[in-house]
Amino acid sequence: MALYVMKFGGSSVGDTERMKRVAKRIAEKQDEGHQCVVVVSAMGDTTDDLIDQARLLNEEPPTRELDMLMTNGEQISIAMLSIALHAIGRKAVSYTGWQAGFRTESVFGKARITDIRPDKVKKALDEGHIVVVAGFQGMTEDFEITTFGRGGSDTTAVALAAAIEADVCEIYTDVDGIYSTDPRVVKVARKLQEISYDEMLELANLGAAVLHPRAVEYAKHHQVRLVVRSSFNYNEGTVVKEEANMEQGVVVSGIAFDKNVARISILGVSHIPGVLAKVFGSLAKAQIDVDIIVQSGVTDGKADFSFTVALTDRERAIQVIEGIREDLPFSEVNFEDNLVKISIVGAGMVSHPGVAAQMFEVISQQGVNIKMVSTSEIKVSCVIDNNKLQEVVAALHTAYNLDTQEQAFVGGPQDRR
Template identity: 70%
Template structure:
């Protein structure tokens, strides 16, 4: 008998009929002798609809009240799922994040879990019940309802699996595993039987939407084995674990795409110690995440440097740079949107020279200009024009031998977490 955490995203529980299907799947696992804890997101577009409602009332809704509002979405789905399971003759109980013992830091909209006290969850399991837990939410030490931000339900599931020492954590989504790239772009994408935490973390950070980076980090830290599989079929999924077997001849494991990229360039900056520290510390204080950074050579004591941020952060970043102008001397700041980051990932890259050169050749062969480059032991990222990114992905996928003869399975609308 195994102890399993099962996580279902918004499209998996998007309608009453889908909730019934999820209930049947959970019951089937229970009848196989498993003890089941289920983490659920809000139904379908519920979160977006709640955000739209708030925007009809105010342009600047208070973060505390937004958390109070958005957490109702998960409360609807957990209650309905518990009802569905009970209607099939099985015992189930639903818990909000705080009832399930999810303790977070006192931050709204993007809180991190600081502790889990799963006493009620474990007690209900001991009573033979299926436990349904609301994802995406918790409570701070001072009693405030909080949300975990994007990917919060994935993080809830992995954190709960770690806290109750589950045998594994199943993440159900709209595809039947982790693919070598987005199967909506490359129809012949390869489904991976296994992938390492490090490879999955790189892919998640680089734009692959199947798992959130915070959930993968948590799984790696607490050695929680993940299985990514589809809500819409019973195919074997992808195991995410510490060491994955290397498939013969496959050096690049996956290709990720992030179209939410913009570049900011600061021209003719005084090349003196501490300038870069001042710029990037100021950006960090405003919660702006900087990705690729490139600095040119120095000429007459001045240098140019460029960096990428998410498209949504461009305006805020430009304002930060303007605010520090009295302390940082520069001639001009420019920004460029319409960019994308294409990345290849694979643990085998570190011992195989020429992988990056091949990537550059393939992109050049598509007559696409590479605007920025970033590398690590297991990944290479190139910034290119967003309107050509899909062409680049398709060409790279073929060049690295990742195409298959079968069409990838995509079971429904893009999963919401």
């Protein structure tokens, strides 16, 4: 008998028919003799719908009230799934994130887990229940409700798996594993049998939406056996592990892209010590993550530099910069949207020179200019205009020998097993 944590995303529980199929899937796992803890997201587009309604009332809703609002989506899902399990004769109990023992820091919208006290979960398992836990949410020591950021249900599942020492954490989604790129963009994307934590973490941070970056961090730190598979079929998924076997001749494992990108440029800044510390320290205090940073040459004691932030953080970032103008005079601040960051990732890149040069050549052949570049040992990222995204991704995918003969599986309601 093994202890499984099974996480189902919003598309997997998007309506009552899908909810019934998920309940059947969980019951099958239990019939194999395993204990099951299930983590679920909000049904379908529930969270987006709630946010849209809030913004009809207030264009900038208070972050505390948004967290109060958004956690309701997951609470609906856990109750519905528990009801579906009871309908097929299973003992099940649903818990919110805080009932399951998740304690967080006092940051609304992007809270990090500080502690997990899973006593109720363990007790319910000992009593023979299937335990259904709301993803994406926790509570501070002062009893304030918080959320972990979009995609945070993955983090809930992996962190809970570590806390209860589960044998496996399975992430169920609408694709049947981790692919070399988004199979909705490249139909001949390659399904990976396994991938290392480090490669997966890079892909997740760079825009691959199949796993949340914090979930991969938890899995790596606590050595959680992580499997990504489809809720619409029974195919073998992709195993995320410490060391993955590198396929013969494949240097790049995956291609990720992120359309949530804005470039901000600050022009005419005095070239004196402490300038960058002032700018990026102020952004950090505002909880704004900065990605790629590029500084141009110095002319007459003045410098220009640019950096990227999430498109959703662009307005706040500009407000922060304008707020330090008196302490740090500059001539102009501007921004550019309609950008995408495309990245290649692979552990094999360390020992293969020329991988970046090939990427630059492929992008130029598509008639696209590269605006910014960032590299590490196992990745190269380029910021480009968004208007040729699909063509660039497909060309890179072919150039790095990632194409397959079979079309990738993307699940849907027609897959009924």
